[in-house]
Amino acid sequence: MSQTATIEPQAGTRAIPFEDYRDLSDAELDERIEAVRRAMGDSLLILGHHYQQDQVIRHADLRGDSYKLSQLAAESATCRSIVFCGVHFMAETADILARDEVAVYLPDLSAGCSMADMADLDAVEAAWSDLGEIIETGEVTPVTYINSSADLKAFCGRHGGIVCTSSNARAVLEWSFARRRRVLFFPDQHLGRNTARTMGIPVDEMPVWDPRQPLGGNPPETIQAARVLLWRGHCSVHQMFRPEHVAMFRQRFPDGPVLVHPECMMKVVDAADLVGSTEFIIQTIEKAPAGSIWGVGTELHLVNRLAHEHPEQTVHFLSPMVCMCATMYRIDLPHLAWCLENLARNTPVNRIQVDLETAAWARTALERMLEVR
Template sequence: MEKSIETIESIRKVMGEDLAILGHHYQSDAVIAHTDIRGDSLELSRKISPLKAKYIVFCGVYFMAESAAILQRPDQKVFIPDTGASCPMADMAEAGRVETVLNLLGKSGRKIIPLTYVNSSAAVKGVVGRFGGSVCTSANAKTMLDWARKQGDAVLFLPDKHLARNTANYLGIPEEKRLILHEAVIDGDPNLYVDPAEAEDKELIIWPGYCPIHEEFTLDAIDNIRRTEPDAKIVVHPECDPSVVQAADGNGSTTFLIKYAEEAPAGSTIYIGTEENLVSRLAERFKNEKVIKPLKVSLCEDMGKITLENLAALLANIENETPVSVSDDVKEPARLALERMLEACA
């Protein structure tokens, strides 16, 4: 470990402003200590183009590095220490299946607008862009779902079913106007079952994906805290099951959770339903003022694939490493999908 730290710091000094290391909030403290900028995935990607750095190292999961590659300048290169750091939820929506579903739903003559959570591959963002759709984050999902509803006859929200349902609850979309797609196994191959007739009177069609981390936060855990620590506050992401979101004291993006912890009165006890690395970092930051605990200890294995060792190895050989790339036929419609979001949220 010491050797990796020495390697990272010595290369950072040599490369200076030509190098920028970005770290997602869910990265370990060991990795975060060597980052120049930390934040949410899209927040980090949007900061890349204005940077002087020509070499961008993204410490996060692969779809985040792809988003960075979509938004980078032509003279910049984006790298990730482990290309195998995936996202289970993003993997639940494969671009070919998304396009097939959109084509099937469109056979009725209705205009279906796709809206994808930023936690999706570049290829999926490209499909969404070509079908007139856009992208959303947990912070702007309400704004973007409202936008999407005005663009056509119905919205296909993917890949996170919980974010879709919680956002629909906020906007008052009735349950009877929603359809959650389900999977069928045909000859051993899982396929999304889509019956256009079943969807013809629906306003919101929901992909059945979910984040395994957020699935671990349960209503039972909240009920137990309410019984044993009635004064404690509980905040979660809107990627949690709607029952969990409704029972919590607040829900929102990672930025919201951090701000909630910052602004809570001294002496407060706060349970946060998010990845453990961020919770422990907040607990350490405020240990002399308030108590911050995880709703449940839950670590993202894929975020954990980024280590000091593979970060050091990447930096030591960065001139010979293959940067993350997105083909032009994907990049242009994916960028269009992102730009629609930026315009709608301006």
């Protein structure tokens, strides 16, 4: 019996439990995943984030970083289902941007983002209200990094704000300052600081807003002088890179450039030769002359893949520690096969659906982002 026969649609039946997939071999899971892809054809689109493990990403139709994947979801013309191999906020974004008739699924609902969890709507609304006691919020653009929940994107949509990614953060800040004189940037303080500094904004005009403290832990005069208010959040993966890792790499490879992601702390960015988004990092390695040696400070799976796919270069992971995104790693072959086979037999699991009002306002902020290059 072919593997395809195991996924015949059985509408009305109960979903296959995940337990049935736990003990299957990788080879069998690969085969069953590919059987669903063949059976569903163009009606299925599997999107894979670059930080996914190799055994998952090889089943993706398209790969990208958050920005590219959100564009791909918005542009998808033929599919009816998107299975998103990434984390929760990415699947939400795909649901908001894709055509109405497209349903989006996340193979494991526990695949979240620790950075996104560092800002929630209640805390941001409280901060907005507190800011209104000190300054005119009409002169503040709320900017959320795409690594945030849909209701925070909707907050930005409602308040004249915008979403950014690491690919277009500078263009988004320019867009914001062309309209209003201040920015409230959440949830990643490092991306906000590193980007605003490239525009000449001094660090002392970028106070950190700690949501657990009154007025974010700032005296009123600091807020009045602020150009960018930086939410106290960070990526637990990129925060692990340290300036001393750059120094250690330089000692070993004095001619090897260091390339890092802007979610790294400012001291690491200052010590590096190049800083840029995931797509920038990939393109830089792809275009580099053969024989060059690189120290790369971003998620481990991506760096290992770059090293493997570019044997003409020597690509080193910058940190001696394991900096991998543990939540991305939750998307594995058993979850992908479980999600796909249930989808194919019309007993879908793990659909991500943003309520209509939140989606409408979040789409406003996301469409502004997609228009800013």
